[in-house]
Structure formats: C-alpha cells, structure tokens
Amino acid sequence: MATMKAVVLREPHKIEVMDVPKPEITDPGDVLMRVDLTAICGTDLHPFEGRIVIEDDVILGHEFLGTIEAVGSGVNLVSEGDRAVASCVVSCGSCYTCRRNRPGQCLGTMIFGLGLTFGSLSGGQAEYVIVPNADRTLRKLPEAGKGTDEDKLFVGDIMAxxxxxxxxxxxxxxxxxxxxxxxxxxxxxxxxxxxxxxxxxxxxxxxxxxxxxxxxxxxxxxxxxxxxxxxxxxxxxxxxxxxxxxxxxxxxxxxxxxxxxxxxxxxxxxxxxxxxxxxxxxxxxxxxxxxxxxGVANITNYMDETLALIGAGKLDPSRFISHRMPMTEAAEAYRMFHEHEATKIVLDPTA
Amino acid sequence: MAYFADSNEVDKYIGGVFRAANDHAESGPKMRAAGLNLRVLYTDPDTEMWVKMHEPAMEVHTGADDDKADITLMMRADTGDKFWRGDYNLAVGLAKGEVKAKGPVNKILKLVPLTKPLFPMYRDLVADKDAQSA
Structure with a gap:
C-alpha cells in the first residue's frame, strides 16, 4: 500500500507527523491533489485545543493548494497537472441552502480535517488529499497576473x-x-x-x-x-x-x-x-x-473575486505569514501558533 | 429489503449500541454529561427511539415518551445501520435529505464524534445477524 506523510491530531494537544495510507479517489467528483503548500489556520486550533471535539487520529488542515494528480470521471473543470486551490468548506451545490447561494450553510457542509462531524474529510496538511465535489470546491490558479502561491493559498479560507x-x-x-x-x-x-x-x-x-x-x-x-x-x-x-x-x-x-x-x-x-x-x-x-x-463563510462565492484581486496586485495576504516551516515540524508549529508566537504559519509538505 | 425485520430488532441492535455506550470508557461519560434527550424517528420499520443522556446512567427505550426531546433525528433504519457500521457519511445524508435533524446544531455537532469509537461495538452486535443472513 502506498503511504504518505500527514499531520495527525492523535488527541488534543498531541500532533504527530505520521506515515498514513495515500488516499484514493472513491467518487466520480473527487480529485487527488498533491499538496504543494498548506497552512495552519486559527480554526485548526479548535480541535487542537479540544474546544471542538473531534475523534482521535484525524489528519488536520483545510488551507492548501497543489497539483492535480488524478481526477474522477465526473470532474470537468480541472485536469491532471493543473494547479488549484481548494475551498476549506465543501458544499453539495444542490441542497435547499446551496440553491439559495449559501454554500457555507450547506445542509451537508463538509470541512477538511474536522472529522466525522464535518464529513470525515482528511485534511490538507499532508502530501496528498482527496478533494470532493472538485468542480465546486477548486479554483485553478491563474498563470498570468500578480500574486504568489502563498497569496493564492489564502483564497480558500482566510482571505475569502x-x-x-x-x-x-x-x-x-x-x-x-x-x-x-x-x-x-x-x-x-x-x-x-x-x-x-x-x-x-x-x-x-x-x-x-x-x-x-x-x-x-x-x-x-x-x-x-x-x-x-x-x-x-x-x-x-x-x-x-x-x-x-x-x-x-x-x-x-x-x-x-x-x-x-x-x-x-x-x-x-x-x-x-x-x-x-x-x-x-x-x-x-x-x-x-x-x-x-x-456563520461559516461562503468561501466558494468569493474565491474568483479574491483571486482576481490578487492577480491585479490589490490583495497580498502572504504578507501576514510570519513563519515558513517544513511539515515535519508541524508539532512545533502548532505549539508556536497555540502560544501566539506566530501570526500565520505555512507548512511545506515536501520538507 | 430492509435490514431490520421489525422495531424489536431496531431496539435490540441500534438501541443496544446506545445502551452499551453508557459503559464505554471514552464516550459514555461524555454522552451522560451532555444532559440531552435524543429522539430518533426511524422508518422502515417505524421505530421511535429515545436516548436520555443524563447522569447517572443513560436510558434507552423505544415507543412514545412524554418527555421533551432536545434533538430529534429522522432517517430510515437502514441508514442508522449503515451509520453505526461507519459506512454512512452523515453530512452527505443531511445534504440529500436522507437524514433530517431538529434541535440546536451546536449540540448535535458535539455528539457526532462520540459515536465513532462505538462503531466496532455495533459491528460486534450485528455480527450474528449478519452471519445468519449471509
């Protein structure tokens, strides 16, 4: 079985970078993404500190971007080799609230790395992640324009x-x-x-x-x-x-x-x-x-606008990054973030 | 064909996992501390189940109750079976309308993770039934 490295919350306050099975596509709407860049969000501190109760051994992280390695048969808007950023919130696009343009309040809201309660999606603080409902959840990274990967990473959560x-x-x-x-x-x-x-x-x-x-x-x-x-x-x-x-x-x-x-x-x-x-x-x-x-932000409603404004050089949220660390040092990164020693930490899954 | 033959089986197996939860070292104390009345309306077969999560012990029974439910869920009994086996994504079920919920979302969200450590207990409970129908 192929494995990968991932940041696992074993229990509150206990982070380990572990070898876990590499995920596989199970739904036609899925893509398998190789994570190029991921960040620790304030929301990650809720399960880390035990303020949101989740089960043990969850792969954390919901801010990430990367390269598409494989696509499910029902995915139309991204292809293998594309680079894309994911919304931290996955919505179905079809339910009563989604039809009323409130994807953050989707009746089946799923959030990466928050366990069974939010759809059992493994998080993006890993070498690979499965992104469900990818045509809604992902935005391809524009090749032209201003802005770095570190700017675009944040349109999936804090910037949007x-x-x-x-x-x-x-x-x-x-x-x-x-x-x-x-x-x-x-x-x-x-x-x-x-x-x-x-x-x-x-x-x-x-x-x-x-x-x-x-x-x-x-x-x-x-x-x-x-x-x-x-x-x-x-x-x-x-x-x-x-x-x-x-x-x-x-x-x-x-x-x-x-x-x-x-x-x-x-x-x-x-x-x-x-x-x-x-x-x-x-x-x-x-x-x-x-x-x-x-309420939970309607991220997918604003990813296009924020990406465009980054491309125009009008938003540059990467300036708020205080620390860049290898993912293998995630335990220390969480400690620093928890202790308010860092404003924003980006992790490199390849290091 | 529905997995459970009648409401007695729903009570025996799904009610059984809730009863066993009371003694689960990790989830039992947290469920009792929730201080909630959970009512689950299963269909096919129709079964009204009450799970009273209070100290000193959880109470589980089927049938009507005059008490007030803090949380009410509605789903097919087969959906309940799949959930307890760990084979059903509750978020997807809620989006599809296969599962409906009434009550404070905040309290529901706190209960859901407590169920995962109980999945192996449920699988043990239904193992004999599965073997008979295999």
Whole structure:
C-alpha cells in the first residue's frame, strides 16, 4: 500500500507527523491533489485545543493548494497537472441552502480535517488529499497576473472569509472597524481598503499585530491603552463605524463590536463561536437597528473575486505569514501558533 | 429489503449500541454529561427511539415518551445501520435529505464524534445477524 506523510491530531494537544495510507479517489467528483503548500489556520486550533471535539487520529488542515494528480470521471473543470486551490468548506451545490447561494450553510457542509462531524474529510496538511465535489470546491490558479502561491493559498479560507465579512455590508466611503488583528482580521482590513472604505480601524491588544495593520493602511487602536469605543467615536464624528467585523470569535470581542457600531450599521462575524449562548446588549442593538450576520463563510462565492484581486496586485495576504516551516515540524508549529508566537504559519509538505 | 425485520430488532441492535455506550470508557461519560434527550424517528420499520443522556446512567427505550426531546433525528433504519457500521457519511445524508435533524446544531455537532469509537461495538452486535443472513 502506498503511504504518505500527514499531520495527525492523535488527541488534543498531541500532533504527530505520521506515515498514513495515500488516499484514493472513491467518487466520480473527487480529485487527488498533491499538496504543494498548506497552512495552519486559527480554526485548526479548535480541535487542537479540544474546544471542538473531534475523534482521535484525524489528519488536520483545510488551507492548501497543489497539483492535480488524478481526477474522477465526473470532474470537468480541472485536469491532471493543473494547479488549484481548494475551498476549506465543501458544499453539495444542490441542497435547499446551496440553491439559495449559501454554500457555507450547506445542509451537508463538509470541512477538511474536522472529522466525522464535518464529513470525515482528511485534511490538507499532508502530501496528498482527496478533494470532493472538485468542480465546486477548486479554483485553478491563474498563470498570468500578480500574486504568489502563498497569496493564492489564502483564497480558500482566510482571505475569502475576511473579504466576505466586509463585502456583505460595505458601501464606498464607509468606516470599517475590525476587532482582532489575527489573520482573518488583517485580511478583512485589507479587503476593506480594496472595497472602498474611507478609513479602516483595527482594534487589538498585541502591538506587533497592530503594526501589521498600520502597514496596510489601517488605523491601529490598542485596546490596552485606549477605549476602542471612544477611539471609533472620535474617528467618525461620534457616529460609530458603519461596518464592524468581529474577527475573534470570543464573547468579549462581540461585546466590543457592539460598542463600536453606529445606528443602522452592521456587525459581521467571521469569528467562530461554539458557545451555547452569549449575553448581548440586545436593547442597545435593537434601538440602534443593527444588522448582525455570521456563520461559516461562503468561501466558494468569493474565491474568483479574491483571486482576481490578487492577480491585479490589490490583495497580498502572504504578507501576514510570519513563519515558513517544513511539515515535519508541524508539532512545533502548532505549539508556536497555540502560544501566539506566530501570526500565520505555512507548512511545506515536501520538507 | 430492509435490514431490520421489525422495531424489536431496531431496539435490540441500534438501541443496544446506545445502551452499551453508557459503559464505554471514552464516550459514555461524555454522552451522560451532555444532559440531552435524543429522539430518533426511524422508518422502515417505524421505530421511535429515545436516548436520555443524563447522569447517572443513560436510558434507552423505544415507543412514545412524554418527555421533551432536545434533538430529534429522522432517517430510515437502514441508514442508522449503515451509520453505526461507519459506512454512512452523515453530512452527505443531511445534504440529500436522507437524514433530517431538529434541535440546536451546536449540540448535535458535539455528539457526532462520540459515536465513532462505538462503531466496532455495533459491528460486534450485528455480527450474528449478519452471519445468519449471509
């Protein structure tokens, strides 16, 4: 039996790079991809830390791109030898919610590397991965234009996620406030600039992340030094931000977002929540008429746009990569990411 | 032809794996800690199954119950059989409408991974039945 190397979560907090069986195509819609580049996402920390319970011995990873090695008989849009990037979320394309253009809420949502609950898809932190429903899930990498593989890698998750969070609500000239300068928050801030924000404000407590936000043209607000609500009010003639992004996924961040939004504005939540319930200032939100949107991102709806903007040189999310490591060092990479010693880590499966 | 002859067999085998789950070292304590009432409506044969996941012990029975279900699932009993054998992709089943679910998604998602360690127990339970029908 052919084998490959893969990053396996043996149990929470225990990562091993192991030899596992090389996957094979089992469905006509599958492709077998040789992974060229993969990344660790904040969502990977949920099972790593045990905050999302998955079974033991799952191959992790849902941000990856690579080269098509074999295609199922029902695949039409990619061929052997093509290079492509995968959406982290696999949707069926046919169910009630998919037909209403909400692939992130597909009744059969599958996510790479999140175990039985999300469709038992082995993840992309491996030398090879099976990509199901490939005509929907994959986008071929354009050969022309700007942008590197490391930029395009992120259209399958963090770039499309941050972009959608802003694009759902923004109007030209808006003030966009982003709570959380992690990878998704920084991608949202980058998207806000491209989508026509007059000013983009990024709130965080970590100086190095705020410096990165400032470097892409955002106004940094350090929440340990300044009251973010006061800062946003001062920057918006006491109105509040038109669009607020909660890119953290913690109740404290959502409360902060509620304090930043203007009357009639919107809070968009790409941050992941698994709490059964959260206390919110609902009377305030009601009286302000705030629109709230959240949920698993509709990645495939935005992959083409973000790839095009990367090709045009207007989005360059690879600048947020803090570490590049061989996949064999995945255990150390997870430790660093867990300990907030890294903003974004890319793994090389060939090393 | 349906795998289970009648609702007694659904109770014996699928109910049986839930009963055995109570004593499973890994999944049992987590299921009891969930504090949920799970109701599964199987068809072909029609069987209403209740799994009450509470301390100090899980209760499993078939037939109607006046209690309130936190989660209700509906599927063919054959689908339940395939799932417990580890041969059925629940996500695909939900997309196709072969499995329907009511109740908080968050709680359902937390229960699903607890079932995987029980698959070998189910296969052991149905081994004799499989041998008879082979």
């Amino acid at each position: 996620t941050g972009y959608e969070a802003v694009r759902k609500f923004i109007q030209p000239g808006d003030t966009v406030a982003v709570v959380g300068a992690g990878p998704v928050g920084l991608c949202a801030a980058m998207a806000a600039n491209v989508l026509g924000a007059s000013q983009t404000i990024v709130v965080d407590k970590v100086g190095v992340r705020l410096k990165e936000a400032e470097a892409i043209g955002a106004i940094p607000v350090n929440a340990t030094e300044t009251d973010p609500a006061e800062a946003v009010q001062d920057l918006t003639d006491w109105r509040g931000a038109d669009v607020v992004i909660d890119a953290v996924g913690h109740p404290s961040a959502l409360l902060s977002a509620c304090s930043l939004v203007r009357s009639g504005g919107a809070i968009s939540i790409p941050g992941v929540y698994t709490e059964d319930s959260i206390e919110l200032p609902f009377g305030d939100l009601y009286l302000k008429g705030v629109t709230i949107a959240q």
